[in-house]
Amino acid sequence: MASKKTRKAYDPLLSTPQLPTFGTVPIIPHSLGIxxxxxxxxxxxxxxxxxxxxxxxxxxxxxxxxxxxxxxACLITAATNIVNAYADRxxxxxxxxxxxxxxxxxxxxxxxxSSILLYGTAIALAVQLGTLFLLVLSLGVFNSLFYSLRPLxxxxxxxxxxxxFSGAVGLAFLGxxxxxGTLDPFSPLLLLxxxxxxxxxxxKNLPDYQGDKKAGTRTSxxxxxxxxHAILFSGALLYTPYILLTTLVVAKLLKPIYLLDLGFxxxxxxxxxxxxxxxxxxxLERVHTLGxxxxxxxxxxxxxxxxxxxxxxxxxxxxxxxxxxxxxxxVDSRVENRDWEKSxxxxx
Numbered sequence: 164m165a166s167k168k169t170r171k172a173y174d175p176l177l178s179t180p181q182l183p184t185f186g187t188v189p190i191i192p193h194s195l196g197i198x199x200x201x202x203x204x205x206x207x208x209x210x211x212x213x214x215x216x217x218x219x220x221x222x223x224x225x226x227x228x229x230x231x232x233x234x235x236a237c238l239i240t241a242a243t244n245i246v247n248a249y250a251d252r253x254x255x256x257x258x259x260x261x262x263x264x265x266x267x268x269x270x271x272x273x274x275x276x277s278s279i280l281l282y283g284t285a286i287a288l289a290v291q292l293g294t295l296f297l298l299v300l301s302l303g304v305f306n307s308l309f310y311s312l313r314p315l316x317x318x319x320x321x322x323x324x325x326x327x328f329s330g331a332v333g334l335a336f337l338g339x340x341x342x343x344g345t346l347d348p349f350s351p352l353l354l355l356x357x358x359x360x361x362x363x364x365x366x367k368n369l370p371d372y373q374g375d376k377k378a379g380t381r382t383s384x385x386x387x388x389x390x391x392h393a394i395l396f397s398g399a400l401l402y403t404p405y406i407l408l409t410t411l412v413v414a415k416l417l418k419p420i421y422l423l424d425l426g427f428x429x430x431x432x433x434x435x436x437x438x439x440x441x442x443x444x445x446x447l448e449r450v451h452t453l454g455x456x457x458x459x460x461x462x463x464x465x466x467x468x469x470x471x472x473x474x475x476x477x478x479x480x481x482x483x484x485x486x487x488x489x490x491x492x493x494v495d496s497r498v499e500n501r502d503w504e505k506s507x508x509x510x511x
Contacts, residue, residue, distance in 0.1 A: 197269055201265055202245055205455070206244060209360070209459065210331050210335035213334070213356065216332075217338065220343075232292060232342050238285035239281070242277075242282050245278050247318075254371065256374070258371045299341045303338065324382060329358065332359075332360040354407070359461060360458070362404055366450070366454040366458075368385075372393060398435040405424075408422070421465070424465060437453065463479040
């Protein structure tokens with residue numbers, strides 16, 4: 164039997180450097196990289212654009228306020244995505260197996276610690292934008308947490324999930340208004356952009372059809388008996404924002420210049436064609452990526468129509484540059500090439 168002295172010589176806890184921890188995870192570049200990936204940086208564009216739409220509705224303001232508002236929007240979205248990754252482990256076992264591996268690497272406490280840090284930093288920054296902004300932010304945090312977490316888990320019910328998802332733009336829009344010291348929940352532009360985001364939420368549910376169905380999660384896709392019916396529903400719903408847009412312009416609630424957004428209906432037709440031709444979840448994931456660029460393009464172009472200025476052009480250029488960058492280096496935890504699809508291909 165080995166002596167205590169011998170055992171100590173081979174004790175890994177004694178031979179391994181003691182590092183500062185992030186939850187239960189050592190703070191090393193690898194762990195921080197996983198947290199960044201799980202935060203899904205490409206999705207930060209949605210709330211950022213929503214905030215800018217609300218904030219610049221009456222013109223551009225101080226860059227300091229804009230920078231703080233954008234930082235808060237990104238931090239809350241990052242926290243939301245980590246909470247979602249943790250809560251969706253059953254669905255992701257089929258839909259995004261790599262994400263399950265990443266969330267397991269940082270562990271439950273690591274996920275909780277990273278989310279708390281992100282929420283806390285956002286709230287600390289938000290104090291500088293006033294009480295009204297903090298009020299909107301509290302609604303955003305509530306929506307962020309219970310989009311995925313029980314007992315409410317909005318995403319497990321079709322209509323609440325879409326309403327909650329639309330908050331990524333709608334609540335951010337209200338936050339932009341609040342940062343300017345006003346609040347108009349009946350703004351026609353808010354109605355248009357939030358409803359647009361609601362309809363876009365049906366696209367992201369299509370690639371996840373099999374995993375959500377297996378986990379018993381009811382979404383706008385899984386309420387249908389097969390994926391083709393879900394695609395038809397999503398396609399039809401995606402055109403309705405253009406009906407709303409035309410109605411708002413005819414009612415003189417929006418300026419006629421916003422009719423230029425109707426040009427995106429042509430792009431939507433091409434996307435729907437690809438959705439219909441998709442043969443597997445991997446094809447639908449690629450279409451979802453096209454849909455993502457379609458959605459941010461619509462919102463960013465609407466920002467330019469609202470405020471045709473050099474600042475708006477700079478904002479949309481930065482947004483596209485950021486999106487292309489994070490897509491190019493593949494740091495988003497939502498992947499097109501799914502692990503189980505790769506395995507299936509090797510077995511053939």
